[in-house]
Amino acid sequence: RKEVEQDPGPFNVPEGATVAFNCTYSNSASQSFFWYRQDCRKEPKLLMSVYSSGNEDGRFTAQLNRASQYISLLIRDSKLSDSATYLCVVNNGGSQGNLIFGKGTKLSVKP
Amino acid sequence: DAGVIQSPRHEVTEMGQEVTLRCKPISGHDYLFWYRQTMMRGLELLIYFNNNVPIDDSGMPEDRFSAKMPNASFSTLKIQPSEPRDSAVYFCASTPGGTGYEQYFGPGTRLTVT
Numbered sequence: 592r593k594e595v596e597q598d599p600g601p602f603n604v605p606e607g608a609t610v611a612f613n614c615t616y617s618n619s620a621s622q623s624f625f626w627y628r629q630d631c632r633k634e635p636k637l638l639m640s641v642y643s644s645g646n647e648d649g650r651f652t653a654q655l656n657r658a659s660q661y662i663s664l665l666i667r668d669s670k671l672s673d674s675a676t677y678l679c680v681v682n683n684g685g686s687q688g689n690l691i692f693g694k695g696t697k698l699s700v701k702p
Numbered sequence: 703d704a705g706v707i708q709s710p711r712h713e714v715t716e717m718g719q720e721v722t723l724r725c726k727p728i729s730g731h732d733y734l735f736w737y738r739q740t741m742m743r744g745l746e747l748l749i750y751f752n753n754n755v756p757i758d759d760s761g762m763p764e765d766r767f768s769a770k771m772p773n774a775s776f777s778t779l780k781i782q783p784s785e786p787r788d789s790a791v792y793f794c795a796s797t798p799g800g801t802g803y804e805q806y807f808g809p810g811t812r813l814t815v816t
Binding site: 625633634635636637640678689690691692693694695 | 808
């Protein structure tokens with residue numbers, strides 16, 4: 592089983608749509624969870640951290656289900672500028688473990 | 703403030719040549735990471751340092767790869783000899799704390815080995 596699994600997409604959605612991405616991870620000892628965004632031919636950048644209670648940042652909502660080892664990202668009212676690849680990231684257990692990146696889900700928002 | 707700086711941005715070399723990639727982390731960041739990204743394998747951690755000391759190099763593919771961090775503001779990743787399968791984008795990232803903190807990535811070095 593892969594350590595962090597994501598649907599590679601692409602997700603092609605119209606502007607204004609709501610889109611959800613899911614991610615599963617295999618290491619039950621993982622303690623830190625993130626979503627990163629990567630634009631084409633650019634470096635990954637942190638989109639948001641994911642907390643057990645769930646968290647929201649504007650149009651973006653992230654949720655964590657530790658029991659199912661499942662992370663989600665919801666984007667509401669999608670914009671053309673949201674087109675990118677979204678990487679699910681978890682740490683490899685412990686505070687000093689390295690980060691494991693999923694291969695990413697590609698989103699394309701069309702006018 | 704300057705972010706993570708990497709050089710060169712692009713490198714094209716022939717198989718068998720030595721390649722050296724360079725990274726300057728953000729000042730004050732104690733952790734430095736080297737990653738490799740390909741379409742097939744995604745983003746893979748090669749090695750990371752804490753306070754200039756290598757902590758985990760289990761991701762380094764083989765002896766052809768080596769990394770050093772002689773001081774807090776500079777790190778190198780060397781491939782000798784290079785092979786076509788080493789073609790990838792190599793990212794350097796730094797963070798002020800452990801892996802619970804945001805990692806700041808450099809722009810990457812796009813390596814092509816012919």
